[in-house]
Amino acid sequence: MEAIYTGVATANGRAERAVSADGQLDLKLAFPPALGGDGAGTNPEQLFAAGYAACYSSTLGVVGRERNLDTGEVSVTAEISIGNDDDAAGLAISAVLRIELPEHLQNTEGRRLVKLAHAACPYSKATRGNIPVDLVVVE
Structure with a gap:
């Protein structure tokens, strides 16, 4: 790279x-x-949450523009949790992204954009296969 x-x-x-x-x-x-x-x-979890939320929401806008879709006002809340690692000693983290889409994207197309953004977001790429990340579209 x-x-x-x-x-x-x-x-x-x-x-x-x-x-x-x-x-x-x-x-x-x-x-x-x-x-x-x-x-x-x-703390590191808050800093990671802020970075992930900003990066993912920006990527969602890029993915929308590439498809000639106006994503409008998108809000992403990242929740980064730390807890005991079930598979090894020490601690591990997990993430939940709560995505609030504008009304005109609260449909199948909007959910498709959410998945496409997850595939393209640099933070999502970095975490893929390393930590659990749940995508939740807030209705």
């Missing part, structure tokens, strides 16, 4: 800071209360 853009960020653990090389991102990190922390900062 020839890179078009490379985002660079540095973190020193779940309870420190995450800072991008260009300074646009500078966040306090903290363990969420569910993992024994105080929740006084963001």
Whole structure:
């Protein structure tokens, strides 16, 4: 793959800071209360959820335009869960994407776009075969 853009960020653990090389991102990190922390900062699961939701919703628009379909106002909520790995020691993650389509796409064509976007989204490609990802079209 020839890179078009490379985002660079540095973190020193779940309870420190995450800072991008260009300074646009500078966040306090903290363990969420569910993992024994105080929740006084963001966490990797929230950051992954934000990135996945943004990438998937953008890809849905691209896929729609390629098919001359106006996707209108699309909203994607990503839920990234962390829990005990059923197959190995340690922890694992899973994802649920909740996709809200505009009324004119709440049909078979809209559901087809959701699947096509999942096939094309870079985050979906990166997670395919690695973590479970459920697509839920919100009605």
